[in-house]
Amino acid sequence: MEFKIKKSVLTKVLNNVQRGTASKTTTDILEGIKIDVYKDRLIFIGSDSNLTIQAKLETTNLEHGITVIETGSMVVKGRFFIEIIRKLPGEEVTIRTKDKVLVQIVSEQADFTINAYDPNNYPSMVELNEKFSLQIKGCLLKNMIEQTIVSVFKKESRPILTGVQFFLDDHQLKTVATDSHRLSQRIIPLDQVKVEGVAQGESISVVVPAKSLQEVTRIIEDEEDVHLVVDETKILFQIQDYAIYSRILEGIYPETSRLIPKNYQTKITVAAKDLEDGADRVALLANNEEQESVCLSISSEKVLFHSSQQQVGKMEEILQIKEFSGEDVAIHFNPIFLMDAVRTFKGVDISLYFNGSDKPFFMEEANPSNPIPHNFIQLITPIRTHS
Amino acid sequence: MEFKIKKSVLTKVLNNVQRGTASKTTTDILEGIKIDVYKDRLIFIGSDSNLTIQAKLETTNLEHGITVIETGSMVVKGRFFIEIIRKLPGEEVTIRTKDKVLVQIVSEQADFTINAYDPNNYPSMVELNEKFSLQIKGCLLKNMIEQTIVSVFKKESRPILTGVQFFLDDHQLKTVATDSHRLSQRIIPLDQVKVEGVAQGESISVVVPAKSLQEVTRIIEDEEDVHLVVDETKILFQIQDYAIYSRILEGIYPETSRLIPKNYQTKITVAAKDLEDGADRVALLANNEEQESVCLSISSEKVLFHSSQQQVGKMEEILQIKEFSGEDVAIHFNPIFLMDAVRTFKGVDISLYFNGSDKPFFMEEANPSNPIPHNFIQLITPIRTHS
Known part of the structure; x- marks a missing residue:
């Protein structure tokens, strides 16, 4: 040749x-x-x-x-x-x-x-026996992946959690990831997806390894449609001149929708940059006795980030907020999880919703443009401290 | 405070x-x-x-x-x-x-x-008992260091070779470095240096660790003068608001001037970029049986880079030259040494001088502006091959 x-x-x-x-x-x-x-x-x-x-x-x-x-x-x-x-x-x-x-x-x-x-x-190429297919705008798919992939489990001990779940039913297409300490979820209505080969009333769950999805987001360049073709064991992402074939993770993905609280006791709204920069600083002195942990203390008077590390020092910082309502609360969590989550909002104002110091808190866009409730949510489980 | x-x-x-x-x-x-x-x-x-x-x-x-x-x-x-x-x-x-x-x-x-x-x-600051001092333009000192530091010995087995020698006599200031496989030398006339505390007829050798000199070049920013103050065991570089104190390496620096050939049998002149890029490519398939080695074959007909590595492949490339004179020669050497040396010329045309395949070859600016012979020279020892 x-x-x-x-x-x-x-x-x-x-x-x-x-x-x-x-x-x-x-x-x-x-x-x-x-x-x-x-x-x-x-x-x-x-x-x-x-x-x-x-x-x-x-x-x-x-x-x-x-x-x-x-x-x-x-x-x-x-x-x-x-x-x-x-x-x-x-x-x-x-x-x-x-x-x-x-x-x-x-x-x-x-x-x-x-x-x-x-x-x-060289091994011959995999053949795909199409079960069903989706068609979706490249930039939208890229968002759905990037907004959730942060929460996938990084270790191999629970393989099913090392992927992002794509969940499709009559109403919506959802991407979800969780490492059991945090959860990311993004939902889009079906008018933004072209579905073929799925019967009415049928719901479908496909879990794609994070590594494969990273390559998908890397190759997606523009507004052009991406074709997803799924068979029993594999998924194909057809992106312009590229075809990415990935195996699907076997196993049952945990039921996650019940994890998202329906109510809240405390709400604050904050600029993404203030939240990210504050978390980045307070993380410098995160208590790392068992897990990396910092504290956010919220009251009608002030919202305060603070952390301390024995032998090293302590840090505190007042977080400028745009809105406060509800009860006072002080909550401990991993600041890395917070920073990962904040970055997925790409700079828009964020509302944080709390249910006391020992229940998960969650974050959403302060002024969501999408009419679906919880269409984009980041949830973080607090760390219980002995103090 | x-x-x-x-x-x-x-x-x-x-x-x-x-x-x-x-x-x-x-x-x-x-x-x-x-x-x-x-x-x-x-x-x-x-x-x-x-x-x-x-x-x-x-x-x-x-x-x-x-x-x-x-x-x-x-x-x-x-x-x-x-x-x-x-x-x-x-x-x-x-x-x-x-x-x-x-x-x-x-x-x-x-x-x-x-x-x-x-x-x-905190330990108290070292006191300096000035023996003598030099004053020199920052950018010139920086050049003298950068043009020679590439050849310092990278291992600790011969400590004296891990530094650059500053050699001063009635005629010149010289920097030299060698790892015994290659040598770099830069000379400037004394009208570009202000010397104090050195008697007529006296010659002085000071060997400064490469690590210290790296910091000196990093901090030198401009045309302003740098003061070098030397005592028995230390040297101070005073650069604007910065003072860098370094210990001096103990021991006798090898006599290097006899290593530089007085004559040559073959001369070629080449653009720095062509030489560097060619060496970079031929290095990809350098023979690495004992030492990394490539071959340069020079004849009146053509100048050819070539290398081969068993199990991997071979490479050859004609080097565009601007001038050739003398005898045909084929010489094996470490391509990394050549690339290191070429980069110190900062893009000007380079002349290479050879004395057969088993003697060191050296490189100088093709059209030196400085009247001192060998004012800037890079010398590389060939590798003897069994083929």
Whole structure:
């Protein structure tokens, strides 16, 4: 096989696809990137068998600067190949196989010949038996993922919690994540989603690993629609020229809707930046005896962040608030959880709702534009202290 | 003690001084930054006993925004204190001791109280018994250091080689560094240096640790003169409001001038960027059996970089040259050494001089503006190969 391509185009597609490859495997070839050259398109594949990122470049798109001289396949060592391409002089690269396991890369005066994997040994692509599909605007899907992924469980001890749940019924599409100490939930009405293959009255739960969703958000660039196609064990995100295949996590996702309080005893409203910066500072002296913890004391008089760490020092700061109602409360929590949650609001004013010092508190946009109640919510469980 | 200061001024001075503090010591207090508050100035000190960085801020300089309320001293935990200051709201910080070992930091709504070290336990400053001194333009000193420091020995097995030698005689000031595989040398004539305390006919050698010189180049900002003051065991670099004290390395620095060849058999001239980029690419497939090595083959026909690595691949690239004279030669060397050396020329054309494949080659500016022969030279020893 042999083709020419614009260096900048090749670099971008390789960097995206490379993120799908395995970093440490027993199957060496999965550290490689497969390139299939057809008359009308190039296909790039990086896969670690749980996640597969596939990119298609049409040869007819003149911006790609592609000339196909001979069709065929090759599997190159991902990281090393990318490093060579990145350091090449010139704007156009020629890549050709000299035999199945030898690839030549030429650009201006530079001429590399590197060992490659035999493409015949590369696992064949997963087939998808479509059960149902969704279509949704890229930026909206990206928001739904980014607003919830912060709360996924970071350890492997409860695998089902390491993903974000997509929940669909007759009324809404919901994304939820929880590590059992905090919970993030985002809901959109069905008029913003095109659903196919789901019967009326049916509800569906699909839990997608956080790692796969990170790649999805990285590749989504714009307003264009994203297609989600689901079968028994896998989900495909079709984003323009990229196809991201991910396994679905097995198991029952916990029922989370009952965790969200219906009422509240205390409410404050605050600017996102004030809350984030205050939490960032108070975290510097967080008590870390058992868990990282700081205190927020709310009264009609003032709202105060405070923390202290034996042998180190103490900190206190008055938080400027825009609104207060309800009862006084003092609550201990992990300041990192608060900062993670605040950042998902992207700077809008936030209302915090409390039910005493030993019940979870939750945060919502102060002036939500969406008519669905709790359409976007961040919930944090307090830390019980012995003091 | 108590003072107010502009946050940006404090942050900058702390970051500079902090680089002098010890990172891991048996003497905890040397991880701290000492702040001495006088009516007319603040003094900041960071020291690991080998290197001391001291900064002075005059209270009369309105740009510093300093108000001294009460004089005194404190020693704060360096990294932690800087992190607090960096995250403070507002533009002006108030810092006061609440007792010897308790420091309060207030800025707008934020109020920290942190434990500190007892300033009475901080080691007293080194006294300098001036033997002689030099005065030199900051940017020139910075060049002399940066052009040679690349060749210092990176391991501790030969301590004297971990520094840059400053050599002064009746004719010149020279900086030299070598790790015994490569050598860097820069010479300036004495009309660019003001010397005091050195008798006619006397020659002087002072070897300064590379780590100290890195801090010197970091702090030098402009054309202003730098004062170097030397005693038996220490050197002081006085740079504007900063004083950097460093110990001098003990031992005899090897005689290096005989290493520089007087003649050459082959000469090529090349653009710095072509040489650096070519070396960077050929290094990707450097043979790393014993040492990292690539080959440069020079003939009247062409100049070729090439390298190969078993199991991985091979690379070759024609180097565009501007001038060739002398005999054909092929020479093996460490491409990292070449790249390090090329970068010190900052983009000007470079001439390379060879004496066969088993003798060191050296590099100089193609069109040197300085009349002193070998005023700036980078020398690299070839690697002998068994092929």
